[in-house]
Amino acid sequence: MRLKEHKVYGVFSMRDPLLYIADPELIRQVGIKSFENFTNHRKGISDGGTDSSSLLSKSLLSLRDRRWKQMRNTLTPSFSSLKIRLMFELIQACNVEAVAYLERKLTEDGATELELKEFFTRYTNDVIATAAFGIQVNSFKDPNNEFFTIGQRVSQFSIWVILKVMLFILLPKLMNFLRVPVMDMNNIDYFKKLVFGAIEHRKEHNIVRPDMIQQLMEAQRKFREEQEASQETTTPEDRAEFNDEDLLAQCLLFFSAGFETVATCLCFTSHELLMNPEVQDKLYEEIMATEEQLGGKPLDFDTLMGLKYLDCVVSESLRMWPPAIVLDRMCGSDVQLRDEEGNLVVELKQDDLINIPVIALHHDPDNFPQPEQFRPERFDDDHKHEIKPFTYLPFGIGQRSCIGNRMALMEVKALLYRLVLRFRLEPAERTTTDMMGSIAGFHLMPRELFWCKLVARDGPDGEVNALGN
Numbered sequence: 001m002r003l004k005e006h007k008v009y010g011v012f013s014m015r016d017p018l019l020y021i022a023d024p025e026l027i028r029q030v031g032i033k034s035f036e037n038f039t040n041h042r043k044g045i046s047d048g049g050t051d052s053s054s055l056l057s058k059s060l061l062s063l064r065d066r067r068w069k070q071m072r073n074t075l076t077p078s079f080s081s082l083k084i085r086l087m088f089e090l091i092q093a094c095n096v097e098a099v100a101y102l103e104r105k106l107t108e109d110g111a112t113e114l115e116l117k118e119f120f121t122r123y124t125n126d127v128i129a130t131a132a133f134g135i136q137v138n139s140f141k142d143p144n145n146e147f148f149t150i151g152q153r154v155s156q157f158s159i160w161v162i163l164k165v166m167l168f169i170l171l172p173k174l175m176n177f178l179r180v181p182v183m184d185m186n187n188i189d190y191f192k193k194l195v196f197g198a199i200e201h202r203k204e205h206n207i208v209r210p211d212m213i214q215q216l217m218e219a220q221r222k223f224r225e226e227q228e229a230s231q232e233t234t235t236p237e238d239r240a241e242f243n244d245e246d247l248l249a250q251c252l253l254f255f256s257a258g259f260e261t262v263a264t265c266l267c268f269t270s271h272e273l274l275m276n277p278e279v280q281d282k283l284y285e286e287i288m289a290t291e292e293q294l295g296g297k298p299l300d301f302d303t304l305m306g307l308k309y310l311d312c313v314v315s316e317s318l319r320m321w322p323p324a325i326v327l328d329r330m331c332g333s334d335v336q337l338r339d340e341e342g343n344l345v346v347e348l349k350q351d352d353l354i355n356i357p358v359i360a361l362h363h364d365p366d367n368f369p370q371p372e373q374f375r376p377e378r379f380d381d382d383h384k385h386e387i388k389p390f391t392y393l394p395f396g397i398g399q400r401s402c403i404g405n406r407m408a409l410m411e412v413k414a415l416l417y418r419l420v421l422r423f424r425l426e427p428a429e430r431t432t433t434d435m436m437g438s439i440a441g442f443h444l445m446p447r448e449l450f451w452c453k454l455v456a457r458d459g460p461d462g463e464v465n466a467l468g469n
Contacts, residue, residue, distance in 0.1 A: 007339065008346045014170055018353045022364070024390040025340045030329055031390070031397035038329040039400070040064045042353050045311055058249035060403065070240050074223045075403060076248065079214035084406045086210035088301040091411060094126045095418045101140035102423065106456055109134065114430045116270055116450035118264040120415075125151055127262075132212040132254050133191075134198050139177055146190070154252070155259040161255050191255070195248050212254055216247050231402045259402060261323040262411050267450040268321040269314060269416060271435060272374045274425035274452055279376060284457075287421050289373055304413055312376035314412055318394035320374060321444050325359040327396055329399050359444075367391040372436065404424075423454040 007023035021027060030038045041061070056062060063071050077083065098119070105112040122139035125148045129137045139148045168175045198213055208214060223242040273280040286309045294303065305311075331352040337345050348354075363371040366376065367388055377383055395402040402408070419425075430451040432438045438446035 012133050020355045020357055022357055024388055026337050026469050027390040027412050029337055035398050037332045037335050040330045042328050042330050055249050058246050059253040078219050079403050083215055085301045090130045091127055091414050095415050097138055098123045099418050099422055110456040113453045116267045116452050120266040124263045128255055128258055133210055134211045134213050150190050155256050195251050220247055225462050265412050269317040269449055272317055274427055276374050310413055312379040315379040316376040319362045322358045322394045327356040329354045363393045366426040426453040
């Protein structure tokens, strides 16, 4: 995982050369300085073919060049801190239900064991349902609800789906000609009816709700107004559209990106807390100090996001277990990459593929000493300046970084706050002690999953804390 001798090395992805860069200066050039030449991800599912592949090609993740830039600029205001703050109460309601479920599972000794991945997945499902799609579900009381069941089928790719995506990348013309569907259209139709029905109902009854559908509807309206206002000063090539299918594509991306990644981040962070009790104790102290400052008032967005040690804990978890272990870019035209002294490192040709190995950067001891140790203090005010620029990339880099990272961090921090406030996290009998050695497959996921023992914390009078704040 350490790339010391060479700033760039190459492998072949089928017939295509693939370059890996792990040098901070070269990463800066690709992600920031020369971004206009590295705007796109590698070619994937093209527009056309089947309805499902066409829909996937319209998501922000798949869009390219000018169309990507237009959509990114249109969507960015929807993910601002101001807009995310409006969704905080929706997420807090999901937190209450999640912790209430845990309290119902407590045995007489005030403890319970559970597999965290299942628990956190149900939490993120309910958050996405209310914050993105405008519906309320409770996957703890109704574990087989339709939104959760279909959502799992959409977000958890089977080997066959992964194979089809790879074939679309390698043989796009053939796959489009054969009209091979990437995803089950029955699942897509469910979300299509859900989204389009919500839009029609809100327009008909003039309903406004602080969720992602509302933000996308507003973004769509502003986009169309700007397009109409600029018709006389733009050419047909410069004009674009933002129709309901484009809106649906962003909703599906929001779902697929948030369903697994947030749950997995919560799993790894909880695992590190139970394996590092001194870190958990320090976090609990910060939370209790915050509770005293609130004086019985409910937790608000600004207070949550201002908790410094909680931020350090989550940041360190994202360092050890990043959501994306690699970033990819495609070279738009011939270009030279040079080191800090101006020496030529590599000449890239148009359509050359580049990978940035995030997991290797995060675990390189030259970037993060003792990288296998969970040390949140790396990110505190006294030490974060020691982190080399462009070696910590949990949400990507530059303009193509994750647009929803504020939303994801709020989801993670909000539940961790309530979880640590109510329970002490301890190892269970089936807890994985060697997490890195247990990782299997393409994603960071242990073979034994995430087992945890939760012990209810005592209140001031020796009673188990009741669900309140």
